[in-house]
Amino acid sequence: xxATLAAVVLSLFSxxxxxxAAVAQERLASRSAGSGTLRLLAGGAWWWSVAxxxxxxxxxxxxxxxxTLTLVQPLGALTLxxxxxxxxxxxxxxxxxxxxxxxxxxxIGLAALxxxxxxxxxxxxxxxxxxxxxxGTTAVLxxxxxxxxxxxGLWHATASGFASGVASALTxxxxxxxxxxxxxxxxxxxxxVALLVAAxxxxxxxxxxxxxxxxxxxxxxxxxxxxxxxxxxxxxxLLGERLQGGAAGVLLALVGAAIAAWGVVTLSxxxxxxxxxxxxxxxxxxxxxxxxxLEPGSATYExxxxxxxxxxxxxxxx
Numbered sequence: 001x002x003a004t005l006a007a008v009v010l011s012l013f014s015x016x017x018x019x020x021a022a023v024a025q026e027r028l029a030s031r032s033a034g035s036g037t038l039r040l041l042a043g044g045a046w047w048w049s050v051a052x053x054x055x056x057x058x059x060x061x062x063x064x065x066x067x068t069l070t071l072v073q074p075l076g077a078l079t080l081x082x083x084x085x086x087x088x089x090x091x092x093x094x095x096x097x098x099x100x101x102x103x104x105x106x107x108i109g110l111a112a113l114x115x116x117x118x119x120x121x122x123x124x125x126x127x128x129x130x131x132x133x134x135x136g137t138t139a140v141l142x143x144x145x146x147x148x149x150x151x152x153g154l155w156h157a158t159a160s161g162f163a164s165g166v167a168s169a170l171t172x173x174x175x176x177x178x179x180x181x182x183x184x185x186x187x188x189x190x191x192x193v194a195l196l197v198a199a200x201x202x203x204x205x206x207x208x209x210x211x212x213x214x215x216x217x218x219x220x221x222x223x224x225x226x227x228x229x230x231x232x233x234x235x236x237x238l239l240g241e242r243l244q245g246g247a248a249g250v251l252l253a254l255v256g257a258a259i260a261a262w263g264v265v266t267l268s269x270x271x272x273x274x275x276x277x278x279x280x281x282x283x284x285x286x287x288x289x290x291x292x293x294l295e296p297g298s299a300t301y302e303x304x305x306x307x308x309x310x311x312x313x314x315x316x317x318x
Contacts, residue, residue: 068119113260168231
């Protein structure tokens, strides 16, 4: 199996695991409304959903070992695609025409990106000065986008996407450096970059929670799209990544990105705005979980789109 195929397969499994975890957590939260957190922690179902989230994050990290940032990060949109049939199945309804249209557009766009972003397994890593420069620049951008007094919404969503995308880029550096075995696992590079990963992953989570206070549809789309943009900028400018096919490849990538973005926005808009805040037990570390958190009483019926990316990336979740 070549590096590109391995990255795609791992990203697909990661997306399915994130979507399944989000669906499971939303259903659990709906059935257990008002029962208390400790009671839920004592149940096996909640821990199974946590295990699914952890597995999805590990699969994403593994994908970053085999695929470039320009390939792996856009594939995070597959979580939304996987969540559509899973959520519909759990809710006992058919996938709507809008959801089919959004899914088709997303897949077509990602297919175009797959052709242009394919390449060998990554071997370049960010040096400590480069990692600190990226972290500092991103921190300034995030500070400007989420400055005190800013109304929760698209600016916070953009900041969250940037934080998660940078976290994924830094994660790739740690993954490649650790598996390269040419240096110590406790080298300054690994330790410093790992600490930055933790900081940006946590920051992306908190920013996404703030962004979703103003509604889910538009912020969800912005988070999902800003994540791969930030990662691609780092990959193309600092890690020597290149799009295949020259000028024609760049044009195809731009067209694919636009189509995929259209699909993501379509899927996001098919989810109604919640009338009440999301249930606290839903894991907001990934956009699908937020979209699924419709209402605590929605166990018997769930309208149009159900779900909700690993920082970037998650880890894109990071």
